[in-house]
Amino acid sequence: MPSPSSDPSGLDSCTGDALLRLLADAVPLMLAYYDAQHLRCTFANQRFADFVGRTVDSLPGTQASDALDAQTWRQIQPLVQRALKGEAVQHTCQRLDPERVLEFTLQPHHAMPGGQPATVGLIMLINDVSHHWQAQHAARQSEERMRKFAEATEEGLVFHQDGLILDANEPMLRLTGYTLAEVVGRSIFDFIPSEYRALAEEYTRRAREYPYELTMRHKSGRLIPIEAVGKTMTQPQGEHRVVVVRDITARRQAQERARFLALHDTLTQLPNRRHLMQQLARWAASARQRHARMALLFIDLDHFKTVNESLGHEAGDQLLCEMARRLQDGVSATDFVARVGGDQFVVLLPDLPHRGAAGEVADALARRMSAAYVIGDTPLSLSLSVGISILPGDGYDPDDLLRRAAAAMRQAKESGRGTRLFYTGDMAGQPAETLQQEHLLREAMAQQALRLHYQPQVHAASGRLAGFEALVRWQHPLRGLIGPDEFIPLAESRGLITPISRWVLREACRQLKAWHDEGLPRVPVAVNLSAIEFRQRDVVREIAQVLTETGLPPEYLEIEITETTLMQQAEHTHTTLQELQALGVAVTVDDFGTGYSSLAYLKRYPLDKIKVDRSFVIDTPGDADDVAIVTAIIELARSLQLQSVAEGVETPEQLALLRRLGCELAQGYGIAPPMDAQRTRAWLQALAPA
Missing domain, CATH: 3.20.20.450 (EAL domain)
Structure with missing residues (x-):
């Protein structure tokens, strides 16, 4: 490239040619110099020669339109004319075959021949930015795909880097009650209650990717049970995390319902047999330690089958629910009522003051439950057969207490129904009924x-x-x-x-x-x-x-x-x-x-x-x-x-x-x-x- 004191017609006369060549080849760009009058090359570095597919020595004297391929020349020719008029120009040129992106810088060379300023040459710098462009293009495509996915899914999505929220989709905003402006820039951990924060921070710090459950605080203050799973995404700007959030309120409710049903009768909502035996075991152990007295009432509705057969099962279910309600209303808050199957119920009476008190409770329940109940236009009135076992007199084992109360109930039925009986030793032969069946x-x-x-x-x-x-x-x-x-x-x-x-x-x-x-x-x-x-x-x-x-x-x-x-x-x-x-x-x-x-x-x-x-x-x-x-x-x-x-x-x-x-x-x-x-x-x- 000519110095201000050198002949502008070329560079070969320069005394610093060797140094210039060394510097030009060291530059990480493609470089060529063209005279302004004929656009003929007077100098080019090795990278430019490699780019146009020629040797360095063959380039001087060639025109720019001959050195560059036709597609590239058509794109930069108007820019060359602007540069020859004295304007420094930059342009990104995309070549389709092969796909390359070239960044052109056209710098006019000014001199003052005859004392008048003029453009005597053109410096062409070419930078191959294909790799950077492709990386940016891939990142844009990835971001576009992620944006479309975030719009399409109903799952909540939140993007963060080192815990700071970068973005969130619409379902996530609906789930939390916040706007996007209110969450961007905030820590994702701000929305997690303190009891779960350490777990979430450890999960994020270790870049874990398995689903786990926690709660999230809504803008209103209420807590929402969620399932979250994080994924690490590598981006040009560094590693990001995307967290997929799913509201599991319905699942939690179903789980609670399932746990309730495991211990309760689905029709009457009373504790079931399993729950009864757990409670009976606890209370029996406690009564034994305290030398206390406890009673078990085994209740069977007389002639309940007739209701089912004459009015249908729906009417029978309605009657069972009413009987369950009356039983609960007829005992104290410390007593325990369960449905053990069909039309049979059990009442546990802890801390019984004396044996006769169990009979008094049974009589009161019989009066309450025999009151008329109307289903449709049909008034119904049922009697009870009640068997009673007493702890400690009839033992401490829960199975024995239940079995003996059931035996007393069966004896009450055989004695004409509508009565109550305490268990006695001569009822032990009741298993003979099982043998008969x-x-x-x-x-x-x-x-x-x-x-x-x-x-x-x-x-x-x-x-x-x-x-x-x-x-x-x-x-x-x-x-x-x-x-x-x-x-x-x-x-x-x-x-x-x-x-x-x-x-x-x-x-x-x-x-x-x-x-x-x-x-x-x-x-x-x-x-x-x-x-x-x-x-x-x-x-x-x-x-x-x-x-x-x-x-x-x-x-x-x-x-x-x-x-x-x-x-x-x-x-x-x-x-x-x-x-x-x-x-x-x-x-x-x-x-x-x-x-x-x-x-x-x-x-x-x-x-x-x-x-x-x-x-x-x-x-x-x-x-x-x-x-x-x-x-x-x-x-x-x-x-x-x-x-x-x-x-x-x-x-x-x-x-x-x-x-x-x-x-x-x-x-x-x-x-x-x-x-x-x-x-x-x-x-x-x-x-x-x-």
Whole structure:
């Protein structure tokens, strides 16, 4: 490049050529010098020569339009003209093939030939900024993708660097109640209560990426339970963290509801048998230490079965709830009331002043509960049979106290009902009744006194028949037709469940195949399998054998098992379910939500359906908690690609709710009651096209 005192026509005459060459090649840019008159190159460094694909020695004398490719020259030619007029120009030039971004700097060289200032040359500097441009472009694309994702998702998203909030999406702002301007620049930990702050700070400091639960403070001050998971993102500006936030209020409520249901009766909301035994054990231990007296009242409603049979189960449930309320109102706040099953209740009376006080309480409860109660237009008045056991006289063991009070209650019933009796030693023979019932049940199996009833399951959206559930009944010689709740526990405890289950499976498959052969609608039948059967038998082999013998294709058989069954012997359970799946038999989780409600097994095991328990459906749509639970179970089934089945549907409003929630199948008295084989056949014939 010429010095002010040198000849502007070229650089080769410069005495500092060697130094100039050294400096030009050391510059991390492409450099060339062109004369202003002809735009011919008079000097170029090695980087420029490499860029245009020539040697350094061949460039002097060549025109700029010849050295640069046509695409690049078209872009910078107007800029060259501006530079020749004395203007310093910068321009970013993008070449598409290959994709490169070049930054041009055109610097005019001024001199004063003849004493007049003029532009005598042009210095061209070229910087290849492709790498930086591509990095910026990738960052912009990444930011754009993240922005679109943040707009599309309903999950709360917050971006922060070292805890300082950079951005948040709209769902996050709705969740917290703040505006974006109110949160940007603040510490993310400002919104976390003190009891969770150390956990959140440690999670962030260690860049952990697993989900965890905590609470977040809303702008109003209320606390919101959330599940959060953080992810580290590397950006040109450094590492950022994105936190995905999910409101788990509904989940927490469902968990609390599940914990409540584990210890309470779903109909009356009273403590259940499990809760009773826990409380009885605690109070018995305390009474023993304090040498105190305690009473247990075992209460049975007389002739309650007549209410169910004459007015229906809904009326019976209504009456049970009223009796539960009267019991609670009739005892003191320190007493304990539980429903132990059917129409039976237990009252614990701690710190009893004397033995006779238990009888006085029983008499007062009998008067209160026998007061007339009107259901519809029908006034009802029930008497009580009450059995009483006393601690310490009748022992300290909770099971003994409950069993002896139950024995006294049975004796009261046999003595004419409507009375109360204290337990006495001569009532110890009451287990003979259990032996008698076992004998009758064995005779029923031998004399084919078991019956199968079939309850339809329909598609909730259309009402179209989807299948049946087979329900076993016992034609009792004294009590008439009784349901499984009244004899299956006895069968399980006396080793009779295996032959009963085998009979139910075979009869259901035989009957369904017969209906198919008649040309009636070809739908599947669901058969319940107890935990004992699932655990102790080679059920897959037996099911396959029954299907072969009856000729029923496996796709028309479904097996219903409870949550408890799935929780036991995980490896054996998983293997059995896989074998059932391979056989082509569907598996339904029955009474979902009433057990431990562990979600892990739903993902781990091959299942087909989740059955929403009747206890969650019965109070919908009026009970918001139950609606939330039903919604959560249906959504859970949908996310796991399982069918949802709601049982206990009794009203059009319940069915309409299930349709809105997307529940796929439904059953209950509001659709059709369980029917014997003859009535079911007639029901199917009515469905068949004429």
